[in-house]
Amino acid sequence: MRTLIRDAQIFDGSGSAPQRGSVLVDGNRIAKVALGVDGLAGEAADTVIGAAGRTLMPGLVEAHAHLTWASSVEKIYHQFILPPEELKEAARRNARVLLDHGFTSAYSAGALGDGIEVELVKAIEAGETPGPRLVPSTLERSPEGAEGVETGDVFNGRGPDAIRKFVSYCKDQGIGSIKLVVSGEDALKPGSAKEVLYTDEEMEAAGVAARDAGLWIATHAYYPEAIRLALKAGARIIYHASYADDAAADAMVAAKETTFYAPSPGVSIAALEASPPPHIDMSHMKASAAERMKLESKLVPALKARGVRILIGGDYGFPFNPNGRNARDLEIFVEHFGYTPAEALTAATKLGGELMDLQVGQVKEGFLADLLLVDGDPTQDVSILQDKDRLTMIMKDGALYKSPAA
Structure with a gap:
């Protein structure tokens, strides 16, 4: 099963600024990450999700x-x-x-x-x-x-x-x-x-x-x-x-x-x-x-x-x-501990994946496909992650737990 998520703002978990791109999921793994508006345009997939500029990030x-x-x-x-x-x-x-x-x-x-x-x-x-x-x-x-x-x-x-x-x-x-x-x-x-x-x-x-x-x-x-x-x-x-x-x-x-x-x-x-x-x-x-x-x-x-x-x-x-x-902890880290939104997100994704000792927490080729598609930019405002309705897609292990509206 291959799922292609196109035209997203990708926050990869590292703390770097989001970049426009596309992600191909094959089975339960992230197979390809390509930057650019037309990334992975020619890839065949069973399911294609148009992100329309929404933020794609790790679970x-x-x-x-x-x-x-x-x-x-x-x-x-x-x-x-x-x-x-x-x-x-x-x-x-x-x-x-x-x-x-x-x-x-x-x-x-x-x-x-x-x-x-x-x-x-x-x-x-x-x-x-x-x-x-x-x-x-x-x-x-x-x-x-x-x-x-x-x-x-x-x-x-x-x-x-x-x-x-x-x-x-x-x-x-x-x-x-x-x-x-x-x-x-x-x-x-x-x-x-x-x-x-x-x-x-x-x-x-x-x-x-x-x-x-x-x-x-x-x-x-x-x-x-x-x-x-x-x-x-x-x-x-x-x-x-x-x-x-x-x-x-x-x-x-x-x-x-x-x-x-x-x-x-x-x-x-x-x-x-x-x-x-x-x-x-x-x-x-x-x-x-x-x-x-x-x-x-x-x-x-x-x-x-x-x-x-x-x-x-x-x-x-x-x-x-x-x-x-x-998810309120993210906002607390920003407001009380002096984190930037991106740093708080990294604590909740990449570093969390290291705790789990699993290949999760990053949008990275070869990693397990645990992904969120967010309506908005949490790297500017982490509080939006407290609203589950802003999570338009939730993917765990390559399977769509929550699919975007058509």
């Missing part, structure tokens, strides 16, 4: 996905814990919602139910339900939340042997990334972000066991000691890191070839904007969010300038920050 990559955090723009839940079958249904809905909004890949930052994401990946790959390419996770290995709110469990106990058993269990489950909550979370348990929840020996054991099992590690870490432990374990990605000091920042720079960073500002901005009912007290969450954004507005640009690969992904799935709003 977006969500680097901090919580598909089992049930709330989405289509259905809000006011509780975390759901019956297993309802949680599975919500995860499927959220996978589709992400794809509807142009996210063709997602890296899980932990799940609320055991085995759900592995099952979801199989369903997506079998064509039973739509969704992005997904690196699945299992239950977050985390502390208790406040007031009965729990986002995970420290199962298999404590100590290096328990960690090794946990990693072995995850390997047997078929997941791709282990989520370790290395420090607490003020939003769920006020004052806990400074707490370090693992020992050096446990994190070292996690790193060795994960490498031996061929698994990645994703880490929730706010303060310098938690960041140090995450790096000790060889974390694939560090979330938050808001309170990093100079030494922690230096360590993240030293690890920039192997470790990604996602500050996750979406949840902070959403918390600051939230207007909860009177019986819901978000004052501590709002205070924490304001402090984190102030710190990250300096930390993120500094780390970016030193070559750290920084990704979008903002803890979407809360009722006040539902799945489907994920």
Whole structure:
């Protein structure tokens, strides 16, 4: 099956300015990219799409996905814990919602139910339900939340042997990334972000066991000691890191070839904007969010300038920050972190593809054909990507999930 997309403004994911051209997709790969108004004019194709100058770009990559955090723009839940079958249904809905909004890949930052994401990946790959390419996770290995709110469990106990058993269990489950909550979370348990929840020996054991099992590690870490432990374990990605000091920042720079960073500002901005009912007290969450954004507005640009690969992904799935709003991180990167629109787009495409370790995130010959056709120019205004109606075409793996109107 060959699809020819003609006369588009091509943003290739590299950060370069868009250029007029055409793209030929053969099977699930990008076969040819030709610049110029008449590029690939003579190519035969089963389907020809006239872009008419709209922007052709790579599919977006969500680097901090919580598909089992049930709330989405289509259905809000006011509780975390759901019956297993309802949680599975919500995860499927959220996978589709992400794809509807142009996210063709997602890296899980932990799940609320055991085995759900592995099952979801199989369903997506079998064509039973739509969704992005997904690196699945299992239950977050985390502390208790406040007031009965729990986002995970420290199962298999404590100590290096328990960690090794946990990693072995995850390997047997078929997941791709282990989520370790290395420090607490003020939003769920006020004052806990400074707490370090693992020992050096446990994190070292996690790193060795994960490498031996061929698994990645994703880490929730706010303060310098938690960041140090995450790096000790060889974390694939560090979330938050808001309170990093100079030494922690230096360590993240030293690890920039192997470790990604996602500050996750979406949840902070959403918390600051939230207007909860009177019986819901978000004052501590709002205070924490304001402090984190102030710190990250300096930390993120500094780390970016030193070559750290920084990704979008903002803890979407809360009722006040539902799945489907994920593209808002792009606007936050521009408004709060000093990114240009093109730099924010590169963080959401090319760098996201590097996190996934897949040939996605670029409009480049030989890469997988995960592509968006956008009505407008996101390199001038990234906010248009928050409107799914502006996505006139969504292609994943060379197949048209959403076709342009005739």
